Structure formats: structure tokens, C-alpha cells
Amino acid sequence: MKKFAKVLALVLALVMVFSFGCASAKTLTIGIAQFAEHPSLDNCREGFIAGLAEAGYVEGDNVKFVVHNAQADMGLTQQIAYQLAQECDMVCAIATPIAQAAVNACMDNGKPVIYTAVSDPVAAMLANAEGKSKLNVTGSCDLLPVEAQLKLIRSFMPDAKTIGILYTTSETNSESQLKLYESLAPQYGFEIVATGISTGADIPLAADSLIPKVHCLTNLTDNTVVSYLALIIDKANAAGKPVFGSEIEQVKNGCIASEGVEYIALGRQTGKMAAEVLAGAFAGDIPFYASEGGDMCYNPAVAAQLGIAIPEADLARGIDVTK
């Protein structure tokens, strides 16, 4: 057993040495656990840090951030959540899977968890029907302003009847967003045609079969689909059909318009909630914050290319992403 004992001792010694750096008594340590690398989630993180700073918790001054990214690896997600739950005074979890892991990891020690970029906190069991929790948990939700988006599509395309949606069957958020679209679309005279995929590799074929059946496409906040956005836009625009986005970054990248969530603002609001909790509030008593719809934005270059005239009213209220 001696050799094994030596290897194990070496490994454990390394663990102990490296875990020291994180526990400090004077400044507060806030762990940020991000599920994947993705512009929206990055914006959430930046907004969160800015929101805390505005409330008086400034990095390097009285708080320290430990940021980890799980790169969408579920095993790593659990380990990061656990480690931050031990080392930090508060955990900020960005996106649903890591929010659930963080809540679970903090369940025993009662440290506060602040989540953001969770589309459906109730379905994810992070909040009860009233938006609160028995656990020391609160946060913000990035549920799409679906109704506003449907209105937007109607005003851009008065004659359109069908909207195509690509979604990943393994993303719970996409599923709940899709249900919302399906229930609201008839009120605006639309029919939703959805195609589910299981991995990014399925997207080319799925897009080829979906595009001929619909008048336009709209995006959910589906991580897999959004990563292949360039391909989808190419195929749709080649067929003369526009793609509506779910946030500003997508419109910059070639979607015609979006009525999406503004993630920096969402993160900032989440940071302010975190500050309330740091000041002594019990997180579970604060209902989660739902984004009320962000700023409308449009891409005139794409609209011109597709021969779609942007209505005057939308030109006036929206943001031109090419400027």
C-alpha cells in the first residue's frame, strides 16, 4: 500500500495547498458559476458584477470574485458548484443546469445562491409558484417576451402565416419557450412549425427540411441552435426568408430583428438583488425577477437584402444595430 499511499498523499497535499487561496475573512468572496461560454451568458456575468458594484460591492475593494465556467460539461458543473459552495460566501449561477447544481450544493450549508439566465425558475424547481423559495435562493429569469416578439413579426411580415422554430430536445428552457410560442401564436394568426434536434450536427438537415415549410424563422434562447446561427441564417436568407432573433447579439450577426432579453440589464438587476442579500436579506423571501422585455433592435442591411420594409413605428422605437 505504500506506493498508493504516497500518490494519494501527494494528490491530497496538492488539493489542500491550492484550496487555501480562496478562503478570506475580510473581503466577501462571491463565486460565479457559469454553465457555458456564450455571449448572452457572458453579458449576464458582466452585468452582475456591474450591478453589485453600483450597490457598493466593488471588486478588489470589498468583494472578490471566483469565476468558473463549466463549458457545458455536466460532471464539471457539479464539481464547480460544490467547490464554490465551500469556498465562497455567495454563489451566482448563470444558466439552469448550474443553478440547480449550486442550489443543491448550498442546501446543506445554507449559503445564498443567486441565479440568472434561467428561463423557467418554477419548472426548474428553483422557485415556487409565488416566485419565492424556502431555500436561500433567488435570481432572475430570462423568459423571452414572446408576445412582443410575435407582434414584431406581425408588423414586419403582415402576410406571414407560419413561423419555424428549431430547438434542442435536451434543453428544458427551449421546451418551455416553445410551449409559450405555441399557445400564443394563434392570437396573432400564426402557426408554429417546430423541428427538434439532439445535437448541433443535426442542424443542417433540420434547417433544410424546415425552411421550405415556413414564412420565417424565430430563435429561442436555445444554446445549441444559437451556436449554429450563421449557418441557419445563410440557409434561410438564401431561400428569401428572414430569421428573427432572441437578443441583440443575434441581430448583429444577421437576424433581421428581435424583441429579446437585454442580458447586461438582466445581470445588473441580478447584481442588485445579490447586494440586498449580502446586506442581510434572506434570498428565498425575494421573488425572482422576470425581464419585462428588452429593447427592440433591427438590422436594416438584412431587411434591405430580403426586400422587407421595416415599419415606421419600429424604426422609431428600435435600435439600429448597424450604427
Next chain:
Amino acid sequence: MNVLIGILEEGLIYAILALGVLITYRVLDFPDLTVDSSFPLGAAVSAVLTVKGMNPLLTLVIAALAGGVAGLVTGIIHVKFKVRDLLSGIIVMTGLYSINLRIAGRANLPFFNMDTLFDNPFVDGFPAALRPWSKVIVVFVIVLAVKVLLDLFMNTKAGFLLRAVGDNRAVVTTLACDDGLVKIEGLVIANMLVALSGAVMAQKNRVFEISMGTGSMVFGLAAVIIGVNIFKNRQKVNSSTAAIVGSIIYKACVAIALSLGLMPQDLKLITAVLFLIILVLSGMKKKKVKFDA
């Protein structure tokens, strides 16, 4: 100390999976990719039944049985339909993805407010000093039970036949036994263990997530290889202990990389380097250190 608890919790749960991979990879010499889907299969079954109000311990048994069925299908495809080993695993892995989604009903099924294997009146009754270790203790008991049963089984006639199939198929055939059946049996047992591991993981994480199995085959292989290499010259340490230790060491490597505060994109590389260092160290020591076990 807390980091250590985390490593032991994760390492021991994945150790059950490593024991499954040990059977297919080391004993049967069968690269079984079913693992990537039978792990979430166990989790899905356990999560759904827990949500329905079943005793968490009982869900583990049913999850293991479900895993056994997955192994059975892979075995039948390989042995009866003569499909290559790697492909049979891939076929079942692919199909199980949809079945897992059907079983769970959705891609992410949390059960935060239920009693779980690790959080129930019995565990709550542990003395206060043991509370931080309660999860480790529960998993340790399960791993120990699985290991003892597996070791006992490996020393029965059926266990000898199983080992013979991987080493020397001719022996099995001369003994007038069907080596195909023995192979199927091995796959069933292996996938039962993998699904059990997935079920325990779901109980700990309080959530089933469809993508939780991705990479579990690779993890299992790494754990088995690390463990077996460290104990290469120890006759008294059997391979099941080696696989369990390998799993814990792998998780410790990840924990070190995380504690170093490395950039996320470098994490896998660092884990690989630490993995390599362990392999090289254990290889070098072979020459210098005498047996002491």
C-alpha cells in the same frame, strides 16, 4: 477538508461506473459505449420514481435493472446479430437517448423538495460530527457492497468463465459453454453498475439531466487505467479496488485544476497532464520500490 469531501463524494459515485467499465474493458475486452447512455438511464429511472414518491433506495434497484436491460440489448445485438462490439454500443447509446427523454418526460427533471438517498430521516439521524461526511458514508456503503458482491461473483464458476472470455475464449468453448452468453452476462452486469452509478448521481444532484452521461465512458476508462497502473505490481490489491481508487484520483486531479483557478479552456489539458504525471510516476516507481503489500 471540504474539498476532500467533494472529491470523495464524486469519486466514489463514479467508482461504481468505473467498476462497470472494468468488467467490459478489462475483463471482457469489450469497448462498451452503451455506458454514455445507461448512466443517464439509471438517473432518469431513479428521478422519475423518486418524483412519484418511491423510496429512493428502491429506485436504485429498479434503475440498475433498467441498466441491465440496456446491457442485454447491446449483448444480443453483438452476439446474436454479429454486429461489431463498438457499433453495438453506439447503436444502443443512440437509441437510449430518446428512451431516456421519454422516461424522464423532459430533458431536465429536478426533485429538490423530496427525500433522497442522501437526505432522509435516517441520514438526518447521524451524529452531528458525521453530518458533513454523511453523503460520503452513504456512497461508501453502496460502493463497498457493490465491490464485495462483485469480488464474490468473480470467484464463482460464472465469474471465472467471464474472465476467461476476455483472456482466452477457447477455454470457455472447450468447457462446453457458450461464450456469447457469458459475454451478454458481462454486459448486463456492467451496465447494471453504470445505471446504478447514474441513479446515485441523480440522487446526490437532485436532478436528472439528459446530457449527464456525456464522457462517462472516457471517465470510466481513465479511472480504470489510472487505478490499474498504480497497483500494477500489487498482487493483493485486486482490480476492483484499483478502479475505485482510480476514480477518486481522477476526481482529485479535476479538483486541483479547479482550485488552481485555471482558465476554463485549459482545464481539460491540465487534467490530462496531471493524469499523465500519475501514470508516469507510478511507472517509474515500479523499478525502485520493493513490494510491501
